[in-house]
Amino acid sequence: MDLIDKLGQITGPSHVFSEIKGGKYGSDWTGVYQFSPLAVVRPANTSEVSEILKLANREKLSVVPMSGNTGLAGGTYAEGSIVLSLERMNRIREIRNSSRIAVVEAGVVLSSLHAAVDDHDLIFPMTAEPYRVPSEGVVEYQYFVVDPGFTEDVWVKGVAVDPGNRSVVHHAIVFLRPPDGSSFNGFGLLGGYVPGQKSLQLPTGYAQRISAGTLLAFQMHYTPTGQPEEDLTRIGLILADPDEVTHEVYTIGGIEQDFEIPPGASEYTVTGQMRGVPKDGSLLAINPHMHLRGRAVRLFADREQESETLLSVPHYDFNWQHNYAFANPPDLSEVEQVRFEMTYDNSTGNPFNPDPTEYVTWGDQTWEEMAVVFATVARPKGARDAEAAEETSVAETAAREAARTAQAESFAEDYLAKLDRDGDGAVSRDEAPEAVRMFSFRQLDIDSDGFVRRDELVRHRIEGLGRGSSRSGRNR
DSSP, rough: OOOOHHHHHHHHHEEEEOSOBBBEEEEEEEEOBBBBOSSOOSSSSSSHHHHHHHHHEEEEEEEEEOOOOOOOGTTTTTTTSSEEEEETOOEEEEEEETEEEEEOTTOHHHHHHHHHHHTTTTTEEEESEEEEESSSOOOOEEEEOOOOOOOSSSEEEEEEEEOOOOEEEEEOOOOOOEOTTTOTTTOOEEEEEEETTTOOOOOEEEEEETTTTTTEEEEEEEEOOSSSSOOOOEEEEEEEEEEOOOOEEEEEEOOOOOOOEEETTSSSSEEEEEEEEOOOEEEEEEEEEEEEEEEEEEEEEEOOSSSEEEEESSSTTOOOOOOEOOOOOOOOOOOEEEEEEEEOOOOOTTTTTTTTTTTTOOSSSSTTOOOOEEEEEEETTTTHHHTTTOOOOHHHHHHHHHHHHHHHHHHHHHHHHHHHHHHHHHEETTOOOHHHHHHHHHHTTTTSSSSEEEHHHHHHHHHSSSOOOOOOOOOO
């Protein structure tokens, strides 16, 4: 019995083809790569796929899956192989509104899934109508808040932020805004878009948690092009089955704003460290962010006896701001601190430099600079909840509370010394740097009156240091 007959016994003879040259099964979608597969087989379900793979293994034949417009750059080149066409496995079996989970077969084309999910509100535009970007001038950050309608906690295993007009979108970040009084880990960052970045693929069992009632806050940074433009950015979510989640994923960060790059400096270095590094976690990915003078980035993990280089980007490019994912995520249990070095080139040798004669400081716009590192980390699911249930002795509790209070008061004093420019004992939203307004002002302004005062700083810091209810992550 030849190969065609054996395959036909699995799927039925009408779903096996041979002597293919070119066309749908004999070339990639560009038409550039032509090939002649041994056979094309079209299974109807996973049981048939399993039998086909067993047969190919026995016959020592390679198998090339093919579905939709796959095959970029010859990825489906199948010369002398079995083409496993998944076009019959194209059903969207179920879209669950309550848990926002889509169950599909392997051959579903992404555009079909997008259309189906769009009807079930798993893709959320930032607003009902496009935002109009002026032809010139400086556009301040724009914020749009969306209610996804989650009535129960959900777990997100995939996020994609899709800019509606890439020519004007400098970046887009979507933050989680939980109900008042609720907490979240890290920055509360759900997802984002910057030039050249691809979505992070999480390991199986890893997901971000979105609490019931949480809103999605879009932060949009636009750069005019010289003519009026419109943009309607949106975010798409792929949700996980809560019972299959083993690790909670969230984003921490390191920000350093206190720098001034001199005119003509070709190698100016800014250093900083990450906040909220979890001792019971692992590091999944790193996303450094600088602007047009950014030249190089390095990230280090300091342990008791050694320092390990986690990331080295010797030729940073603003147009390709990668999210660097670790093939083997480093364990953070023995890491004392994670620090970064960012190098800038403000010389005439930098062809992207807006003005090498300027002193350059922190700022939102592309001609200014930033020193930010986002890090995606993971902890065992339930670790944060378990911390809240920890029991300690009265003496231990008293000692910890005293230490937390002292740290919190010191933090408040330092915070006000740096940011309270008018000396009135409070930091207004206008006084706060953009990074603070972006990442922490709302959490610090506990009474929502537009000012951050000493008692709020102390209270926030104590909560962050104790009982696992931190809004900004806890370094255990």
